[in-house]
Amino acid sequence: MASIQLEKITFPLLRKTPRLRRYATQPGLVLAWLVLLTVALWALFPSLFTHASPIEGVPGAQRLAPGGAYLLGTDQLGRDLYTRIVYGSAHSLSGAVVAVSLGLVLGSLLGLLAGAVGGKLDTVVMRSVDVLLAIPGLLLALSVIILLGFGNLNAAIAVGVTSVANFTRLVRAEVLRVRRSDYVEAAFGSGGTFFGVLWRHILPNSLTSVLAFAALQFGSAILALATLSFLGYGAPPPTPEWGLLIAEGRNYLATAWWLTTFPGLLVVAVVLATNRISQSIRRPTR
DSSP states (O other), X not given: OOOOOOOOOOOTTTOOOOHHHHHHTOHHHXXXXXXXXXXXXXXXXXXXXXXXOSSOOOTTOTTXXXXXXXXXXXXXXXXXXXXXXXXXXXHHHHHHHHHHHHHHHHHHHHHHHHHHHOHHHHHHHHHHHHHHHHSOHHHHXXXXXXXXXXXXXXXXXXXXXXXXXXXXXXXXXXXXXXXXXHHHHHHHHTTOOHHHHIIIIITGGGHHHHHHHHHHHHHHHHHHHHHHHHHTSSSOTTOOOHHHHHHHHGGGTTTOTHHHHHHHHHHHHHHHHHHHHHHHHHSOOO
């Protein structure tokens, strides 16, 4: 009697790729996470990476070029630039966290109410959003700072206010998209309450796009805070905030190029890293 040999059938959609292998195929994503991890460690444990003072300078060590005892050189007061960049990470990252958190919480609340409740509330919220979006972001941030006063925290709040409208629009759009899904209609049809369906079905299925935008907004917040500090509306001297470091070194571009180059490159690197991570959240690799 002839034997029948069964061929093994695999289902590609059910086969999971190991997480490490996925990251190995995306060196740009790995580099982005390394950049953010390094900066986060600087912010949390600066004394582990440098023993110099970010405030006090060394007499006779003004504007020394990178190399030797000073990895990234010194500034016009003899302060180690590498040390000031490391300690400045806490100011820049904490400001960005405050800004994104403020925009995320307020924007998500308004977008959730507008999308889930609808009606006149939706109209009022979206018209207010249109007004905020009509104002240039920098002008709106400066207006908030003028009302609150200068400082790193007030600058972070101002940047957060500028992102509320974008978060509101995104969350509202996601809520409306999920709300029209068949499983949400089925949940309502099976006796689910409004808040129960909202918590169990609408919110979880709206998180991916919101988290991706939050990661993108984190980089934008760092850039905006650096801009405000560069203009003199952020952290006051001698705070080693990245934007302020660039502002203090702009008068020495011809003789001490490193004072603006290294802080500027770090800001660009962090912004690009957050953009890459945002893309990975929005389009995960399978």
